Amino acid sequence: MRLKLVSLLIILSGLSACSTTEKPTKNSDNVSNRTNALQNQATSAQSIYQLAQNRQGADKIQLLYSARDAAISEQNWPLLEKIGNELELTASVDQIQNRLYIAFAQKQQNKNDQALVILQSLDGQLTQPEHFAWHQFLTASIYASQNFPKKAAPYFFRASETATKNNIEIPQLNQNLWDNLKQLSSYALERFNRGSVIQQGWVNLGLYYQVYASSGVELDQAINNWRRRYIGHPAFSVLPEQDEMLTELAPINIERLVVLFPQSGPNERLGDALKAGVLAALDTQTINDTIFIDENLSTEEIAAQLEEIKPDFVIGPLLKANIDKLANAQTLIDTPVLHLNTFDGERISLQHYYFALNPEHEVQQALEHFLTKGYQKPMLLAPNNANGQRLVDYFNLQWQRYSETKPQIGFYNDKKDMPNTITSLLEVDKSKDRIQTVKALFKQEVENETRSRSDIDVIYILGDAIETRLIKPYLDVNVSTFADRIPLYASSKSHSKQIDSTDKGDLDGLYFTELPWMLDSQIKQHNLRQQYNSLWPEQIDISQRLFAMAYDAVSILHDIRQLSVMPGNQYSGLSGKLSVNTSGHIERMLDWAQYTNRRIKPVQLETQRPVPLFMQSAGDIQTIN
The missing domain is CATH 3.40.50.2300 (Response regulator)
Structure with a gap:
């Protein structure tokens, strides 16, 4: 999972706290006063850095430190790397901490290979617990940002163990570790279930989260047992309230479903294919009411119908223009929705998902x-x-x-x-x-x-x-x-x-x-394929694929919440093996x-x-x- 920039700003603020400081002296007080006076002349990281170029000795170092802090605040990662490289030439600087800054700046610029080379070069030099904890955390963050949760996990574990043992505060460590664990399969988690009590506590919590996801009572009992067994474990800081966890993992109960398809205009035939898939899937579901609405209606007309119906879930729209239209009007912001296309904008709700036959x-x-x-x-x-x-x-x-x-x-x-x-x-x-x-x-x-x-x-x-x-x-x-x-x-x-x-x-x-649906030998629902062929023997390819997509869209609703919080899980459908990534988009194999x-x-x-x-x-x- 990619780390949020705001979290990383907090991280580097914490990293500054682990540097070695000298006792104040009269001379250092004079340096500080001169530095403060010079800083008043500058308003940005770049201008502070330029001031430092005209100074020597302690004055220059203090100005570079100030420019470094300003660069972090401004998210000016190239400048942060440049400052770090310049400080590296100064013997009096904490070189371990400074190289961690450089590695972080490189990571933010997607120079992951260079950042890892620096982090690996520090192996064997990390004598201070603070340095080791931050080193492991940054390494884990690089792997996690590249969607390699299995590779990131050991580094996260070591960072957590060191931070807990030495009372080191690393903002976002526990949350990022937990988010990373939720992307691992139960098989991968079992392989990590060893080592320190801290590591085993994290792993067992992840296993409970997966194994008992479909049983609220058993999950509640398992979490209670975990709390008693791992008193004082750092995962307490991210462990959701039990009611919240049960809600997050509980299957969605859908009694009233609204389906938004094109029922007029040039894409009406596509809507017909989707409708056929929805109706076929409803035969296997317990949804009481399903209402079809033309997605080409105005935003006001759609909003009025939704207000009257009050659906538990909405499938659609299909067309990107209509998804944008309803997103801009925030018509569906309070309703769980599975859109039938990709969305290029910012996801406006964690209840919104996106399903497309994406090539x-x-x-x-x-x-x-x-x-x-x-x-x-x-x-x-x-x-x-x-x-x-x-x-x-x-x-x-x-x-x-x-x-x-x-x-x-x-x-x-x-x-x-x-x-x-x-x-x-x-x-x-x-x-x-x-x-x-x-x-x-x-x-x-x-x-x-x-x-x-x-x-x-x-x-x-x-x-x-x-x-x-x-x-x-x-x-x-x-x-x-x-x-x-x-x-x-x-x-x-x-x-x-x-x-x-x-x-x-x-x-x-x-x-x-x-798609499995298009390969007769791969279809498990042979009766469904036979019925389809008898009803629509001449259907064009796109209509057949949309039928499979709509069938899966209805069938996956019951499990979509669990799939979204456990990205490693898959649903085997007519359109492929489906999983939900962290941005709410359904990916197909x-x-x-x-x-x-x-x-x-x-x-x-x-x-x-x-x-x-x-x-x-x-x-x-x-x-x-």
């Missing part, structure tokens, strides 16, 4: 698989439009977190442009030019075969079903026959049940991600499938959490699960 989820899943397989040079093929550009940009941004190599990117404008794009990327055109040059040197016929570049080790296609069926043959004929076959992958856009029903094309060997002999078969492809570059460069390259 970025598939791109992330494919990227993590590529890294697990050890691929170093991926090639991406995408349409030259806004969606293609967005997904390629996302892949590039994420890839840079884990690899120093750059993917090869090919954008095509239309089907006529595809051959040129592919031959250029694979450098087949250069091979053909070389062949022509050799032929020109000889009168007799020269046997030849084009060669494609050999460094590309995986190809990812981001086109739709028709485009993929055109691209695949071009790739087959342009890759050297004597070279290793390059694995081909695609997203769910490449798969169409409509097209597959008449022509699977020459897609043999292609891997792709897809899709199934893998492969075209084999003109048939589609499910496959299990290995995927592990990749190790970021900043951890690799710091010498910390263990596999992270």
Whole structure:
């Protein structure tokens, strides 16, 4: 979990308190008076820092200290790092504390690799408990900010143990530790259930929180037992009141549900598909009343209907413009809501969640698989439009977190442009030019075969079903026959049940991600699929996917609160394995499938959490699960 800036300002204020101070002397009083007089001439961290450049000795050091405090207050992290580096050249400065400041400033600028190098360089030098506690806390914070709770946990534990034993105050330590624990699975927690009483207390509290989440009575009893066993434990400061914890974990009781779908306008057909999914899911629920409202009504009309209905939960809207409209009017601020799209603004309520068939989820899943397989040079093929550009940009941004190599990117404008794009990327055109040059040197016929570049080790296609069926043959004929076959992958856009029903094309060997609902062999609800096919045999692909999404949206409501406070948990739905991240967005893990002999078969492809570059460069390259 990323730490809040306000919390970190408090943290560095506390870090200042652990520095070694000298007894005041007459000379130091004079220095302080001169420094105060100089500071009155400056109004910002930068101006104080500039004053320090014109001073020498103790005056300069005191001004640098003041500039450092001002930089923290202003959140001027580059300046804080610069000041720290300058103070490092002064022998009289507490170098351990100063390097902790530098590491913190680097972390705030996402220079995580540099920050970890500094923190690791301090190992063996942390003789003061204060320094050790802050060192462990900052290290844990870096891992936690990168969403590696398992890696962060041991550092959090050591920081908590040292702080408790030595009465060291580290603001936000206990809350951040607890937030980190809630992201671990029960299996991971069990592996940490050892060591000191402090560590075991934290771990057992996390286990109680998970194991008894669905039983209020048992959770209440477990927490009472924990309180008696771990009297004085630092977790008491973050342990919620029992009523609050029970409320946080209790399933939501929904008697009256409102569904906001487009029931008019150009997106009415999408609303019909969503409505069918909701109605199918309601057959398995105990919700008494479900009311459908057209999301295209005015804000005032929707607000009036909601005031009259007083729903326990709302699903929708679907369209981003309508989500923005209701968010700006705060129409749903007091009601639990599962929006059916992403939201770019600030989350206005912890009761608000966001569920979208986000293609970025598939791109992330494919990227993590590529890294697990050890691929170093991926090639991406995408349409030259806004969606293609967005997904390629996302892949590039994420890839840079884990690899120093750059993917090869090919954008095509239309089907006529595809051959040129592919031959250029694979450098087949250069091979053909070389062949022509050799032929020109000889009168007799020269046997030849084009060669494609050999460094590309995986190809990812981001086109739709028709485009993929055109691209695949071009790739087959342009890759050297004597070279290793390059694995081909695609997203769910490449798969169409409509097209597959008449022509699977020459897609043999292609891997792709897809919703379980779209893969007949992966569906557990066979009767539901049979009913759907009999009612809507000609439904287009987007309607089928929206049906699955709406079905899951209703089915997940009962557990959504627990999923949101325990991000490691998953719900297996028609649209994939679903989890809720800390910002309230539902993330999806899709199934893998492969075209084999003109048939589609499910496959299990290995995927592990990749190790970021900043951890690799710091010498910390263990596999992270």
